[in-house]
Amino acid sequence: MKHKNYRRVVTGHDANGTAIIESDQLATQMLERPNRPGVRLTNFWLTHETPAQYDGPTETCEGDFILHPPANGSVFRCVEFLPEDPEVMAKLSSEDGAAAFAEMGAGANIVQGGRHPWMHRTDSVDYGIVMNGEIWMVMDNEEDDVLLKAGDVVVQRGTNHAWANRGTEPCTIMFILIDGVTETGKGKGIPAR
Template sequence: MKHKEYRRVVTGHNAEGTAIIESDQMASQMLERPNRPGVRLTNFWLTDQTPAEYDGPTETCTGDFILHPPQHGSVFRCVEFMPEDPEVMARLSSEDGANAFAEMGAGANIVQGGRHPWMHRTDSVDYGIVMNGEIWMLMDNEEDDVLLKAGDVVVQRGTNHAWANRGTEPCTIMFVLIDGVTQAGGGKGIPPR
């Protein structure tokens, strides 16, 4: 099974203020790691402030590939999950997950001793749309796990979770991650780190 390449079109304005296409090319900021087999992340756009600047640079996906969105910003990305190999998964631990996530600046985001080696959380609100295939979203307790299929959407609000493709086909999810906070002391979430 092969990962997809994505065409990314970016609009803008010329010097006279006319709407134009500033960039039309294949998305190039991707991350695949041997210690997270079968998963590819592709970034399409990053913002580093709210409100977002829409007449700024034509390219925002430069530098290191980081899991979480920039402070006060957002990231628009695609994650492709190939079916998991149960034998490989049985050999992995949350330490393996921490090593893999450290490559994205997020080693501390792994839930040590979690139900799945990639159980993690981010301080963000994430909008996800399952484009194809199906995938399990694992939560802290098995009774809260949910099978998501093509066309389903999820709003992930800073909770511990992992993605497990236990099917036979690839699953693609489009995500927008928005930097977030919890109401320290009064919210339901874990206080900020």
């Protein structure tokens, strides 16, 4: 099974204010890691402020690939999950998850001793749309785990979670992550358990 390459079209304005296509090419900021087999992340757009500047640079996905959205900003990305190999997963721990997430600047976001090696939490509000396939959203308690299928949406609000493709087909989720706080003016996140 192979990952997909995504065409990304970016609009803008010419000097006269006429709507134009500024960029039409394959998205180039991708991350695949040997220590997180079967997963590819592709960034399409990042904003660095709210409200977002809509007539700024044509390319925002430059530099290191970071899990979190920029401070006061957002990231639009796709994550493709190939089916997990149960034998490989049985050998992994949260230490393996921390090493994989460290490559995205988020090693401290792994939940040590979590129910899944990739159990993590981000200080963001994440909108996810399952485009194809199906995937389990693993929560702190097994009774809260939920199977998401194509067309389902999830609003992930800074909670511990992991994604587990236990099926036989790839699963693709489109995400928009927005930088967040626990309460307005109260700082970032809640302590990991």
